[in-house]
Amino acid sequence: MKIDQQEILNTLKTVTDPDLHRDIVSLGFVKNIAIQNGNVRFDLELTTPACPVKDQLKQECESKIKNLPGVSSVEINMTSHVRGRADFGQSTVLPKVRNIVAIASGKGGVGKSTVTANLALALAKTGARVGLLDCDVYGPSMPIMFGLVGKQPDVTQEQILPLQAHGISLMSIGFLSTEKTPVIWRGPMVHQILQQFLTRVEWGELDYLMLDLPPGTGDAQLTLTQTAAISGAVIVTTPQEVSLIDARKGLQMFEKVNVPVLGLIENMSYFSCPDCGKVTQIFKRGGAEKMSQELGVPLLGEIPIDPEIVETGDEGKPIVIAKPDSQSAKIYQIIAGAVAAQLSIAHMQESSNSPVDIKWQANKL
Amino acid sequence: MASQQIINPIEIKQGSGQNLIIRWQDGHESDYASDYLRKHCRCALCVDEWTGANLLKPDQIKPDVHPIQIQSVGRYGIRINWSDGHNTGIYTFKYLREICPCRICEE
Secondary structure, three states: OOOHHHHHHHHHOOEEOOOOEEEEEOOOOOOEEEEOOOOEEEEEOOOOOOOOHHHHHHHHHHHHOOOOOOOOEEEEEEEEEEOOOOOOOOOOOOHHHEEEEEOOOOOOOOOOHHHHHHHHHHHHOOOOEEEEOOOOOOOOOOHOOOOOOOOOOOOOOOOOOOEEEEOOEEEEEHHHHHOOOOOOOOOHHHHHHHHHHHEEEOOOEEEEEEEOOOOOOOOOHHHHHHOOOOOOEEEOOOOOHHHHHHHHHHHHHHOOOOOOOEEEEEEEEEEOOOOOOOEEOOOOHHHHHHHHHHOOOOOEEEEOHHHHHHHHHHOOOOOHHHHHOOHHHHHHHHHHHHHHHHHHHHHHHOOOOOOEEOOOOOOOO | OOOOOOOEEEEEEEEEOOOEEEOHHHOOEEEEEEHHHOOOOOOOOOOOOOOOOOOOHHHHOOOOEEEEEEEEOOOEEEEEEEEEOOOOOOOEEHHHHHHOOHHHHHH
């Protein structure tokens, strides 16, 4: 019995992406179908290499096609094409960056920089092109976490070249520090340096640019959201009530500037004993989960208190790189997938959000 | 997001004369006269930030005031460079929808 392309497509139409809630054929994932003597080959092009349901989708396609009469073997080539924000390519700010993700927290000390560094590296490990911009002018921590203290980027009149470490591009105010760098930052100076970072750093083509925001809801956050079209924000919190109250403020800020909140990450969620594996709830558990339900934003994941996360960061090699097989690294990898999936969802819902630039005609009647 | 739905514009353009037209996601269309928009500027120079009192005297605005250029602000609003030199106001999409001058919205 001979099998034809339409039959394959009809069958693949019954496979639904669990995040995007649409079948993979109308999503345009299925490409280059080739049929030869009962052997079926095609590409499955996902919206991100970090897709958390990659294997599940592949398996489902495989088994469904294999069950068709006349099919003897199936070969699926998994690829990805990261979808960009609506103004990708047209914007004057970061035109070659497909997704700009802001990592924020309502208050300091929740481990936001550690989370950002590990998420960026976890995304890069899936094959995505990733950049990290440390926007914390008050206390930049990326130079330490990537073992680049004292390193300086190439700066020319027009552009700043980011530094490279563990497979990602990095920029931080920490790389530009001289004796002349101010210790106290006035509002307008914060604005100026962040604008320079957004317009002058030569990132090249990126799938994801992660912005490590300074804590709080102030000048820096405002400058960033007004200058760049941020694709989505992730809010990092800890289980304590005070942290949650501030996280809520962060959420409201992004709502005001129309940046979709991709979800919450609860850091320092619990302690899992490395010897016996017993889980201890140091703080009250479930605060972020409750908040995510209340506010209708996803909880992307819970990261345990793990001395190794801190140690590896201090040594310039975050845990995702230093101990990729550890429990904590695996959790980061899962959360990175969740972030990428939420971005894909946000793009699906986005209508037309192309940038406005109108030159007014004053003599028009 | 569940809490408050923001209606986004689909298209923002100059109308046939000195007016700005916004077509919204929900099919609604708003038509703003230039001087109306200028009078509704919410920036700190036009509206007192603490009391909310209007600092702009209506007769300060010339009837022929018009934009020179209009640009996006992030993904939530637009900034207008006015012919009278004013340019500090950000008009958020939410606010623009609120001040839609059509009769249906006014009611």
